[in-house]
Amino acid sequence: MTRRKIIACLDIDNRRVVKGKKFQDVKELGDPLELAKKYEAEGADELVFYDISASVQQRGMFLDLIRQIGESIEIPFIVGGGIQTLSDVELAIEAGADKVSINSGALKNPDLLREASERYGSSRIMLSMDVSQSESGQWTVFAKAGNEDTGMDAIEWAKEAERLGAGEIVVNCIDEDGMRNGYNLELTSLVANSVSIPIVASGGAGSAQHIRDVFEQTNAQSALVASVLHFGIVSLDDLQQVVKEGSYGD
Template sequence: MTKRKIIACLDIDNKRVVKGKKFQDVKELGDPLELAKKYETEGADELVFYDISASVQQRGMFLDLIRQIGESIEIPFIVGGGIQTLSDVELAIEAGADKVSINSGALNNPDLLREASERYGSSRIMLSMDVSQSETGQWTVFANAGMQDTGMDANEWAQKGAELGAGEIVLNCIDEDGMRNGYNLELTKLVADSVSIPVVASGGAGSAEHIREVFEQTQAQSALVASILHFNIVSLADLKDAARGVTSER
Protein backbone atom coordinates (compact mmCIF):
# COMPACT_ATOMS: atom_id res chain seq x y z
CA MET A 1 0.00 0.00 0.00
CA THR A 2 1.37 3.39 -1.00
CA LYS A 3 0.49 6.65 0.69
CA ARG A 4 -0.85 9.28 -1.69
CA LYS A 5 1.37 12.36 -1.77
CA ILE A 6 0.81 16.11 -2.08
CA ILE A 7 3.46 17.85 -4.18
CA ALA A 8 3.79 21.63 -3.92
CA CYS A 9 4.73 23.21 -7.24
CA LEU A 10 6.78 26.34 -7.87
CA ASP A 11 6.58 27.57 -11.46
CA ILE A 12 9.62 29.79 -11.95
CA ASP A 13 10.18 32.63 -14.39
CA ASN A 14 12.99 35.18 -13.99
CA LYS A 15 13.79 33.55 -10.62
CA ARG A 16 10.34 34.36 -9.22
CA VAL A 17 7.33 32.15 -8.55
CA VAL A 18 4.62 32.76 -11.12
CA LYS A 19 1.24 31.32 -12.05
CA GLY A 20 -1.20 31.71 -14.91
CA LYS A 21 -4.22 30.00 -16.41
CA LYS A 22 -3.79 27.50 -19.23
CA PHE A 23 -0.18 28.76 -19.51
CA GLN A 24 -1.43 32.32 -20.22
CA ASP A 25 -1.63 35.58 -18.22
CA VAL A 26 1.30 34.61 -16.02
CA LYS A 27 1.66 36.74 -12.89
CA GLU A 28 4.50 37.03 -10.41
CA LEU A 29 3.62 35.76 -6.93
CA GLY A 30 6.64 35.57 -4.69
CA ASP A 31 10.11 34.45 -3.71
CA PRO A 32 10.79 30.76 -4.47
CA LEU A 33 13.12 30.16 -1.54
CA GLU A 34 10.64 31.58 0.97
CA LEU A 35 7.75 29.59 -0.48
CA ALA A 36 9.80 26.38 -0.62
CA LYS A 37 10.55 26.66 3.11
CA LYS A 38 6.94 27.58 3.86
CA TYR A 39 5.44 24.61 2.04
CA GLU A 40 7.90 22.19 3.61
CA THR A 41 7.00 23.51 7.07
CA GLU A 42 3.29 23.19 6.30
CA GLY A 43 3.66 19.54 5.34
CA ALA A 44 4.20 19.12 1.60
CA ASP A 45 5.46 15.62 0.82
CA GLU A 46 7.62 16.83 -2.05
CA LEU A 47 8.47 20.10 -3.79
CA VAL A 48 8.83 20.63 -7.54
CA PHE A 49 10.69 23.52 -9.18
CA TYR A 50 9.65 24.09 -12.80
CA ASP A 51 11.60 26.66 -14.80
CA ILE A 52 8.79 27.40 -17.25
CA SER A 53 10.76 29.58 -19.68
CA ALA A 54 14.12 27.77 -19.91
CA SER A 55 13.21 25.65 -22.95
CA VAL A 56 11.42 28.49 -24.72
CA GLN A 57 14.33 30.88 -24.15
CA GLN A 58 16.85 28.12 -24.91
CA ARG A 59 18.89 28.88 -21.82
CA GLY A 60 20.32 26.91 -18.94
CA MET A 61 18.77 26.36 -15.55
CA PHE A 62 18.94 28.75 -12.60
CA LEU A 63 21.44 26.50 -10.86
CA ASP A 64 22.22 28.99 -8.09
CA LEU A 65 18.54 29.16 -7.11
CA ILE A 66 18.14 25.39 -7.35
CA ARG A 67 21.16 24.98 -5.09
CA GLN A 68 19.77 27.46 -2.54
CA ILE A 69 16.46 25.64 -2.32
CA GLY A 70 18.05 22.19 -2.27
CA GLU A 71 20.21 23.20 0.68
CA SER A 72 17.26 24.71 2.55
CA ILE A 73 14.70 21.87 2.50
CA GLU A 74 14.78 18.20 3.43
CA ILE A 75 11.72 16.88 1.57
CA PRO A 76 12.31 15.36 -1.90
CA PHE A 77 13.13 18.11 -4.36
CA ILE A 78 12.18 17.77 -8.04
CA VAL A 79 13.68 20.00 -10.72
CA GLY A 80 12.40 20.49 -14.27
CA GLY A 81 12.60 22.95 -17.13
CA GLY A 82 15.46 23.29 -19.57
CA ILE A 83 16.58 19.67 -19.19
CA GLN A 84 17.77 18.88 -22.72
CA THR A 85 20.83 16.67 -22.26
CA LEU A 86 22.35 14.14 -19.91
CA SER A 87 24.71 16.90 -18.79
CA ASP A 88 21.68 18.98 -17.74
CA VAL A 89 20.42 16.07 -15.66
CA GLU A 90 23.81 15.82 -14.00
CA LEU A 91 23.91 19.56 -13.28
CA ALA A 92 20.45 19.50 -11.70
CA ILE A 93 21.34 16.55 -9.47
CA GLU A 94 24.66 18.11 -8.47
CA ALA A 95 22.78 21.30 -7.57
CA GLY A 96 20.51 19.40 -5.18
CA ALA A 97 17.70 17.77 -7.15
CA ASP A 98 16.54 14.43 -5.78
CA LYS A 99 14.56 13.85 -8.99
CA VAL A 100 14.75 15.41 -12.44
CA SER A 101 11.62 16.02 -14.50
CA ILE A 102 12.12 15.95 -18.28
CA ASN A 103 9.58 17.32 -20.75
CA SER A 104 10.61 18.89 -24.07
CA GLY A 105 14.06 17.34 -23.81
CA ALA A 106 12.55 13.87 -23.94
CA LEU A 107 10.31 14.82 -26.86
CA ASN A 108 13.37 16.08 -28.75
CA ASN A 109 15.44 13.04 -27.79
CA PRO A 110 13.52 10.11 -26.26
CA ASP A 111 16.79 8.28 -25.58
CA LEU A 112 17.52 10.92 -22.94
CA LEU A 113 15.07 9.11 -20.64
CA ARG A 114 16.88 5.81 -21.16
CA GLU A 115 20.35 7.32 -20.72
CA ALA A 116 19.36 9.25 -17.60
CA SER A 117 17.60 6.31 -15.96
CA GLU A 118 20.52 4.00 -16.70
CA ARG A 119 22.98 6.43 -15.11
CA TYR A 120 20.95 7.68 -12.14
CA GLY A 121 18.20 5.09 -11.69
CA SER A 122 14.57 5.25 -12.79
CA SER A 123 13.47 6.47 -9.36
CA ARG A 124 15.23 9.79 -10.02
CA ILE A 125 13.93 10.37 -13.53
CA MET A 126 10.42 11.69 -14.23
CA LEU A 127 8.66 12.23 -17.54
CA SER A 128 6.68 15.47 -17.49
CA MET A 129 3.80 15.78 -19.97
CA ASP A 130 1.74 18.84 -20.90
CA VAL A 131 -1.44 17.56 -22.53
CA SER A 132 -4.50 19.12 -24.17
CA GLN A 133 -7.62 17.65 -25.78
CA SER A 134 -8.22 18.35 -29.45
CA GLU A 135 -11.58 19.04 -31.05
CA THR A 136 -11.69 15.40 -32.10
CA GLY A 137 -11.30 14.29 -28.49
CA GLN A 138 -7.72 13.08 -28.79
CA TRP A 139 -5.32 13.86 -25.96
CA THR A 140 -2.14 15.26 -27.50
CA VAL A 141 1.24 16.20 -26.06
CA PHE A 142 2.57 19.75 -26.20
CA ALA A 143 6.19 20.91 -26.04
CA ASN A 144 7.93 24.18 -25.15
CA ALA A 145 5.75 25.16 -22.19
CA GLY A 146 2.53 24.28 -23.97
CA MET A 147 3.31 26.32 -27.08
CA GLN A 148 3.93 23.54 -29.60
CA ASP A 149 1.42 20.81 -30.42
CA THR A 150 3.45 17.70 -31.25
CA GLY A 151 0.38 15.80 -32.47
CA MET A 152 1.62 12.86 -30.40
CA ASP A 153 -0.97 10.76 -28.57
CA ALA A 154 -0.58 11.31 -24.83
CA ASN A 155 -1.26 7.74 -23.79
CA GLU A 156 1.20 6.33 -26.31
CA TRP A 157 3.89 8.79 -25.17
CA ALA A 158 3.31 7.90 -21.53
CA GLN A 159 3.73 4.20 -22.31
CA LYS A 160 6.85 4.92 -24.37
CA GLY A 161 8.33 7.02 -21.56
CA ALA A 162 7.80 4.19 -19.09
CA GLU A 163 9.42 1.72 -21.47
CA LEU A 164 12.43 4.01 -21.87
CA GLY A 165 13.00 4.09 -18.12
CA ALA A 166 11.08 6.98 -16.57
CA GLY A 167 10.20 6.04 -13.02
CA GLU A 168 7.27 8.43 -12.68
CA ILE A 169 5.03 10.60 -14.88
CA VAL A 170 3.85 14.13 -14.14
CA LEU A 171 0.63 14.44 -16.14
CA ASN A 172 -0.44 18.05 -16.55
CA CYS A 173 -3.72 18.93 -18.26
CA ILE A 174 -3.24 22.30 -19.99
CA ASP A 175 -7.01 22.72 -20.34
CA GLU A 176 -7.41 22.74 -16.55
CA ASP A 177 -4.14 24.38 -15.55
CA GLY A 178 -4.76 27.16 -13.03
CA MET A 179 -8.54 26.96 -13.48
CA ARG A 180 -9.25 25.36 -10.06
CA ASN A 181 -12.14 23.28 -11.45
CA GLY A 182 -10.57 19.97 -10.49
CA TYR A 183 -8.17 17.57 -12.17
CA ASN A 184 -9.18 16.05 -15.48
CA LEU A 185 -10.22 12.64 -14.24
CA GLU A 186 -10.69 11.20 -17.73
CA LEU A 187 -7.10 11.96 -18.76
CA THR A 188 -5.62 10.97 -15.41
CA LYS A 189 -7.46 7.66 -15.36
CA LEU A 190 -6.57 6.92 -18.97
CA VAL A 191 -2.84 7.30 -18.44
CA ALA A 192 -2.60 5.93 -14.90
CA ASP A 193 -4.42 2.75 -15.96
CA SER A 194 -2.09 2.19 -18.89
CA VAL A 195 1.31 2.41 -17.20
CA SER A 196 2.81 0.52 -14.30
CA ILE A 197 4.78 3.48 -12.93
CA PRO A 198 3.35 6.15 -10.58
CA VAL A 199 1.43 9.06 -12.11
CA VAL A 200 1.27 12.56 -10.62
CA ALA A 201 -2.02 14.33 -11.38
CA SER A 202 -1.48 17.98 -12.31
CA GLY A 203 -3.60 20.89 -13.46
CA GLY A 204 -6.84 22.11 -11.93
CA ALA A 205 -6.73 21.61 -8.16
CA GLY A 206 -9.08 24.08 -6.49
CA SER A 207 -10.23 22.39 -3.28
CA ALA A 208 -9.50 19.56 -0.88
CA GLU A 209 -12.40 17.70 -2.46
CA HIS A 210 -10.54 17.71 -5.78
CA ILE A 211 -7.65 15.93 -4.06
CA ARG A 212 -9.93 13.30 -2.61
CA GLU A 213 -11.70 12.91 -5.94
CA VAL A 214 -8.59 12.29 -8.03
CA PHE A 215 -7.26 9.75 -5.55
CA GLU A 216 -10.55 7.89 -5.21
CA GLN A 217 -11.44 7.82 -8.90
CA THR A 218 -8.04 7.28 -10.56
CA GLN A 219 -4.81 5.40 -9.92
CA ALA A 220 -2.79 8.62 -9.55
CA GLN A 221 -0.40 8.26 -6.63
CA SER A 222 0.40 11.95 -6.15
CA ALA A 223 -1.35 15.27 -6.68
CA LEU A 224 0.49 18.42 -7.69
CA VAL A 225 -0.85 21.71 -6.34
CA ALA A 226 0.16 25.31 -7.01
CA SER A 227 -2.27 28.24 -7.17
CA ILE A 228 -4.49 27.05 -4.30
CA LEU A 229 -1.42 27.26 -2.08
CA HIS A 230 -0.02 30.49 -3.52
CA PHE A 231 -3.37 32.29 -3.08
CA ASN A 232 -4.08 30.70 0.33
CA ILE A 233 -7.29 29.10 -0.91
CA VAL A 234 -6.73 25.78 0.84
CA SER A 235 -4.12 24.88 3.43
CA LEU A 236 -1.69 22.04 2.99
CA ALA A 237 -3.05 20.55 6.19
CA ASP A 238 -6.52 20.31 4.62
CA LEU A 239 -5.08 18.80 1.45
CA LYS A 240 -3.17 16.24 3.50
CA ASP A 241 -6.33 15.39 5.43
CA ALA A 242 -8.14 14.79 2.12
CA ALA A 243 -5.38 12.44 0.96
CA ARG A 244 -5.02 10.62 4.27
CA GLY A 245 -6.43 7.16 4.28
CA VAL A 246 -6.64 6.89 0.49
CA THR A 247 -4.02 4.34 -0.51
CA SER A 248 -2.94 2.59 -3.68
CA GLU A 249 -2.43 -1.09 -4.38
CA ARG A 250 0.48 -0.27 -6.69
Protein backbone atom coordinates in the same frame (compact mmCIF):
# COMPACT_ATOMS: atom_id res chain seq x y z
CA MET B 1 -1.26 0.11 0.21
CA THR B 2 0.76 3.04 -1.18
CA ARG B 3 0.47 6.35 0.64
CA ARG B 4 -0.69 9.15 -1.62
CA LYS B 5 1.47 12.28 -1.75
CA ILE B 6 0.91 16.02 -2.07
CA ILE B 7 3.52 17.80 -4.20
CA ALA B 8 3.81 21.59 -3.94
CA CYS B 9 4.72 23.18 -7.27
CA LEU B 10 6.77 26.30 -7.91
CA ASP B 11 6.58 27.51 -11.52
CA ILE B 12 9.59 29.79 -12.01
CA ASP B 13 10.00 32.62 -14.52
CA ASN B 14 12.74 35.24 -14.21
CA ARG B 15 13.68 33.73 -10.84
CA ARG B 16 10.24 34.39 -9.36
CA VAL B 17 7.29 32.09 -8.62
CA VAL B 18 4.53 32.71 -11.17
CA LYS B 19 1.15 31.25 -12.08
CA GLY B 20 -1.29 31.70 -14.94
CA LYS B 21 -4.33 30.03 -16.45
CA LYS B 22 -3.89 27.54 -19.27
CA PHE B 23 -0.27 28.79 -19.53
CA GLN B 24 -1.50 32.35 -20.23
CA ASP B 25 -1.79 35.60 -18.21
CA VAL B 26 1.15 34.64 -16.01
CA LYS B 27 1.47 36.69 -12.82
CA GLU B 28 4.38 36.99 -10.40
CA LEU B 29 3.58 35.67 -6.93
CA GLY B 30 6.66 35.53 -4.76
CA ASP B 31 10.15 34.42 -3.85
CA PRO B 32 10.85 30.74 -4.62
CA LEU B 33 13.20 30.17 -1.68
CA GLU B 34 10.73 31.60 0.84
CA LEU B 35 7.83 29.60 -0.60
CA ALA B 36 9.88 26.39 -0.70
CA LYS B 37 10.62 26.70 3.02
CA LYS B 38 7.01 27.64 3.76
CA TYR B 39 5.49 24.66 1.95
CA GLU B 40 7.92 22.23 3.54
CA ALA B 41 7.05 23.57 6.99
CA GLU B 42 3.34 23.30 6.24
CA GLY B 43 3.53 19.64 5.25
CA ALA B 44 4.24 19.14 1.55
CA ASP B 45 5.54 15.63 0.84
CA GLU B 46 7.67 16.81 -2.07
CA LEU B 47 8.50 20.07 -3.84
CA VAL B 48 8.84 20.55 -7.58
CA PHE B 49 10.67 23.48 -9.21
CA TYR B 50 9.68 24.07 -12.84
CA ASP B 51 11.67 26.66 -14.80
CA ILE B 52 8.83 27.28 -17.25
CA SER B 53 10.70 29.57 -19.64
CA ALA B 54 14.06 27.78 -19.92
CA SER B 55 13.11 25.67 -22.96
CA VAL B 56 11.27 28.52 -24.67
CA GLN B 57 14.21 30.90 -24.16
CA GLN B 58 16.70 28.12 -24.98
CA ARG B 59 18.78 28.80 -21.90
CA GLY B 60 20.13 26.79 -19.02
CA MET B 61 18.65 26.34 -15.57
CA PHE B 62 19.01 28.74 -12.64
CA LEU B 63 21.46 26.41 -10.94
CA ASP B 64 22.31 28.84 -8.14
CA LEU B 65 18.64 29.13 -7.20
CA ILE B 66 18.17 25.36 -7.38
CA ARG B 67 21.20 24.93 -5.13
CA GLN B 68 19.83 27.43 -2.60
CA ILE B 69 16.50 25.64 -2.40
CA GLY B 70 18.09 22.18 -2.28
CA GLU B 71 20.25 23.25 0.67
CA SER B 72 17.28 24.77 2.51
CA ILE B 73 14.75 21.91 2.47
CA GLU B 74 14.82 18.24 3.40
CA ILE B 75 11.77 16.89 1.56
CA PRO B 76 12.36 15.34 -1.88
CA PHE B 77 13.15 18.08 -4.40
CA ILE B 78 12.20 17.71 -8.08
CA VAL B 79 13.69 19.98 -10.74
CA GLY B 80 12.39 20.49 -14.29
CA GLY B 81 12.67 22.98 -17.12
CA GLY B 82 15.54 23.33 -19.57
CA ILE B 83 16.63 19.68 -19.21
CA GLN B 84 17.82 18.95 -22.73
CA THR B 85 20.87 16.71 -22.30
CA LEU B 86 22.37 14.15 -19.95
CA SER B 87 24.73 16.89 -18.81
CA ASP B 88 21.71 18.98 -17.77
CA VAL B 89 20.43 16.06 -15.69
CA GLU B 90 23.82 15.79 -14.03
CA LEU B 91 23.94 19.52 -13.30
CA ALA B 92 20.47 19.46 -11.72
CA ILE B 93 21.33 16.50 -9.50
CA GLU B 94 24.66 18.03 -8.49
CA ALA B 95 22.80 21.24 -7.60
CA GLY B 96 20.52 19.34 -5.21
CA ALA B 97 17.71 17.72 -7.16
CA ASP B 98 16.53 14.37 -5.81
CA LYS B 99 14.59 13.80 -9.03
CA VAL B 100 14.76 15.38 -12.47
CA SER B 101 11.62 16.03 -14.53
CA ILE B 102 12.13 15.99 -18.30
CA ASN B 103 9.60 17.38 -20.77
CA SER B 104 10.61 19.03 -24.06
CA GLY B 105 14.07 17.47 -23.94
CA ALA B 106 12.57 13.98 -24.02
CA LEU B 107 10.28 14.91 -26.90
CA LYS B 108 13.29 16.10 -28.87
CA ASN B 109 15.44 13.13 -27.87
CA PRO B 110 13.51 10.22 -26.30
CA ASP B 111 16.76 8.37 -25.64
CA LEU B 112 17.52 10.99 -23.00
CA LEU B 113 15.10 9.13 -20.71
CA ARG B 114 16.95 5.86 -21.28
CA GLU B 115 20.39 7.40 -20.82
CA ALA B 116 19.39 9.28 -17.66
CA SER B 117 17.63 6.31 -16.07
CA GLU B 118 20.57 4.01 -16.81
CA ARG B 119 23.00 6.42 -15.17
CA TYR B 120 20.94 7.63 -12.20
CA GLY B 121 18.19 5.03 -11.82
CA SER B 122 14.56 5.20 -12.90
CA SER B 123 13.44 6.40 -9.48
CA ARG B 124 15.20 9.73 -10.09
CA ILE B 125 13.94 10.33 -13.62
CA MET B 126 10.44 11.67 -14.30
CA LEU B 127 8.66 12.45 -17.54
CA SER B 128 6.47 15.54 -17.48
CA MET B 129 3.71 15.81 -20.09
CA ASP B 130 1.69 18.92 -20.94
CA VAL B 131 -1.47 17.61 -22.59
CA SER B 132 -4.53 19.12 -24.28
CA GLN B 133 -7.57 17.53 -25.91
CA SER B 134 -8.08 18.15 -29.62
CA GLU B 135 -11.47 18.68 -31.28
CA SER B 136 -11.37 15.04 -32.35
CA GLY B 137 -11.06 13.99 -28.71
CA GLN B 138 -7.42 12.89 -28.89
CA TRP B 139 -5.17 13.77 -25.97
CA THR B 140 -2.14 15.45 -27.54
CA VAL B 141 1.27 16.28 -26.06
CA PHE B 142 2.56 19.84 -26.21
CA ALA B 143 6.17 21.06 -25.95
CA LYS B 144 7.87 24.32 -24.95
CA ALA B 145 5.59 25.25 -22.05
CA GLY B 146 2.44 24.42 -23.97
CA ASN B 147 3.32 26.51 -27.02
CA GLU B 148 4.05 23.74 -29.53
CA ASP B 149 1.62 20.97 -30.49
CA THR B 150 3.67 17.87 -31.21
CA GLY B 151 0.73 15.87 -32.54
CA MET B 152 1.85 12.95 -30.35
CA ASP B 153 -0.76 10.84 -28.59
CA ALA B 154 -0.35 11.25 -24.83
CA ILE B 155 -1.18 7.64 -23.97
CA GLU B 156 1.33 6.24 -26.44
CA TRP B 157 3.98 8.69 -25.25
CA ALA B 158 3.43 7.60 -21.65
CA LYS B 159 3.91 3.95 -22.64
CA GLU B 160 7.07 4.79 -24.57
CA ALA B 161 8.46 6.81 -21.67
CA GLU B 162 7.97 3.87 -19.31
CA ARG B 163 9.68 1.55 -21.80
CA LEU B 164 12.62 3.94 -22.04
CA GLY B 165 13.09 4.00 -18.27
CA ALA B 166 11.08 6.87 -16.77
CA GLY B 167 10.19 5.99 -13.20
CA GLU B 168 7.28 8.40 -12.79
CA ILE B 169 5.06 10.56 -15.03
CA VAL B 170 3.57 13.99 -14.33
CA VAL B 171 0.35 14.37 -16.34
CA ASN B 172 -0.53 18.05 -16.64
CA CYS B 173 -3.79 18.95 -18.36
CA ILE B 174 -3.29 22.32 -20.08
CA ASP B 175 -7.07 22.76 -20.41
CA GLU B 176 -7.43 22.77 -16.62
CA ASP B 177 -4.14 24.38 -15.62
CA GLY B 178 -4.74 27.17 -13.10
CA MET B 179 -8.53 26.99 -13.54
CA ARG B 180 -9.21 25.38 -10.12
CA ASN B 181 -12.07 23.29 -11.50
CA GLY B 182 -10.50 19.97 -10.54
CA TYR B 183 -8.08 17.60 -12.22
CA ASN B 184 -9.06 16.05 -15.52
CA LEU B 185 -9.98 12.63 -14.19
CA GLU B 186 -10.45 11.12 -17.64
CA LEU B 187 -6.93 11.99 -18.80
CA THR B 188 -5.38 11.01 -15.49
CA SER B 189 -7.14 7.64 -15.53
CA LEU B 190 -6.24 6.92 -19.14
CA VAL B 191 -2.55 7.49 -18.52
CA ALA B 192 -2.48 5.77 -15.11
CA ASN B 193 -4.20 2.70 -16.51
CA SER B 194 -1.82 2.47 -19.46
CA VAL B 195 1.42 2.22 -17.45
CA SER B 196 2.65 0.53 -14.29
CA ILE B 197 4.82 3.38 -12.96
CA PRO B 198 3.46 6.07 -10.57
CA ILE B 199 1.43 8.96 -11.99
CA VAL B 200 1.31 12.52 -10.66
CA ALA B 201 -1.97 14.33 -11.42
CA SER B 202 -1.45 17.97 -12.36
CA GLY B 203 -3.53 20.91 -13.51
CA GLY B 204 -6.78 22.12 -11.97
CA ALA B 205 -6.69 21.63 -8.20
CA GLY B 206 -9.01 24.13 -6.52
CA SER B 207 -10.18 22.45 -3.32
CA ALA B 208 -9.53 19.57 -0.94
CA GLN B 209 -12.40 17.74 -2.64
CA HIS B 210 -10.48 17.76 -5.91
CA ILE B 211 -7.62 15.93 -4.16
CA ARG B 212 -10.10 13.42 -2.78
CA ASP B 213 -11.65 12.94 -6.24
CA VAL B 214 -8.38 12.27 -8.03
CA PHE B 215 -7.26 9.73 -5.45
CA GLU B 216 -10.64 7.99 -5.24
CA GLN B 217 -11.42 7.95 -8.95
CA THR B 218 -8.01 7.40 -10.57
CA ASN B 219 -4.85 5.43 -9.86
CA ALA B 220 -2.74 8.56 -9.46
CA GLN B 221 -0.15 8.18 -6.69
CA SER B 222 0.44 11.91 -6.17
CA ALA B 223 -1.35 15.22 -6.66
CA LEU B 224 0.51 18.35 -7.69
CA VAL B 225 -0.83 21.64 -6.30
CA ALA B 226 0.09 25.25 -7.01
CA SER B 227 -2.61 27.96 -7.22
CA VAL B 228 -4.57 26.75 -4.20
CA LEU B 229 -1.44 27.15 -2.08
CA HIS B 230 -0.13 30.37 -3.59
CA PHE B 231 -3.48 32.16 -3.14
CA GLY B 232 -4.23 30.64 0.27
CA ILE B 233 -7.40 28.89 -0.90
CA VAL B 234 -6.59 25.59 0.80
CA SER B 235 -3.90 24.74 3.32
CA LEU B 236 -1.49 21.85 3.05
CA ASP B 237 -2.84 20.66 6.40
CA ASP B 238 -6.31 20.36 4.83
CA LEU B 239 -4.90 18.45 1.87
CA GLN B 240 -2.92 16.09 4.07
CA GLN B 241 -6.09 15.45 6.09
CA VAL B 242 -7.69 14.16 2.88
CA VAL B 243 -4.76 11.78 2.43
CA LYS B 244 -5.03 10.57 6.03
CA GLU B 245 -8.78 10.03 5.85
CA GLY B 246 -8.76 8.17 2.56
CA SER B 247 -8.55 4.45 1.99
CA TYR B 248 -7.05 4.29 -1.45
CA GLY B 249 -6.18 1.00 -3.07
CA ASP B 250 -3.14 0.44 -5.26
